[in-house]
Amino acid sequence: MSALPPPPPPQWVVALNSPMPRPSKAANSIPDPPGFTSSNTRGGKQVSLHNPTEMHHDTDRHQRQQQDKQQATRPEETDTLKLKKAWEIAMAPSKQLPMQAIMMYMSGNTLQIFSIMMVLMLFKGPIQGLINTNAAFAKYETPTTKARLVGVKAVYVLMQLLLFALGVWKVNGMGLLPTTRSDWLAWESERQPLERAFFAFK
Template identity: 60%
Template sequence: MSSPPPPPPPQWVVDLSSPPAAKPKSTAIPDPPGFSAASTGNRKQVSSSKTTTRAPPTTEAMDTLKLKKAWEVALAPVKQLPMTAFMMYMSGNSLQIFSIMMVLMAFKNPAMGLMGTNQAFEKFESEGLKGKLLMVKAVYVVMNILALALGFWKVNGMGLLPTTRSDWLAWETAREPLEVAIPAF
């Protein structure tokens, strides 16, 4: 007894194993600017009159571009301030793990930014930008100090900064709270 022959493969398998033939290119439509037929896999010769090479940018253009990118890096810390401030506001002033993590991040990120100022701008340094880059670095430092100030505002709001005389002097009495909350059972 012989077994029946296997069924023929489905049509989609046949279609995948033999892709459709490429359509001939219509010469009525020109290639878009910057298109090279050699990069698409076609082996057609491309005349040198159709290809255009872009001239390398001048040093002034590169310095201008580098300065714009350096300003973007310098202003990045201030772009994070609204979100950080909102997160700190929403975490509350009580000592909880979330508010402690927010305060740690509020101090860690600007401190790391201040310590890595030269590394953040070393890719933008060139002979023509020495003086201008100094101003950009100063703005970057000021923005990170502003972010640190936000962290100090949060720590003060949590009551962790020693701001009264009784925090420093043992013989001073602690300030009396204006309100006292007593939980009900």
């Protein structure tokens, strides 16, 4: 019985052992992508791909120029972002004014635990904000932004004082401030009503 011939090798073995075909003229007619032309003119000089030293130096010079520009503009952009963030912190208390005013109005002027707690919380926020003014803007303060942060801090203090004034107005409405004559004069007597009304069942 005769031996069978060996099976043909797989296609990938044939492709691996066969040499690469030379590019045809049609392939050479395809233009090179931008930046990879066989000859490029830069600064009045002809740069060839066969001598890549010149192209390498030009690329390094271009990268150095870009880095210098970025380093020159980066501090200015950083200072602008810091000032923008500082203004957001300075104006943040103004957003609490309408909400706090409505809450103080709705709590009433009677002396009860709810209204007293609301007033204490209203005073606590501005006092802590005024004490920690420098700490709130410490991370945004640099030698170039220190002078411009003075106005930002002034606005921040003004917003905190407005919140404090709202608390003073609420305490005055509750009758806890000595703003009447009877609070200061010992001989000031209490006003006597002309008539009294009592509830009675019939």
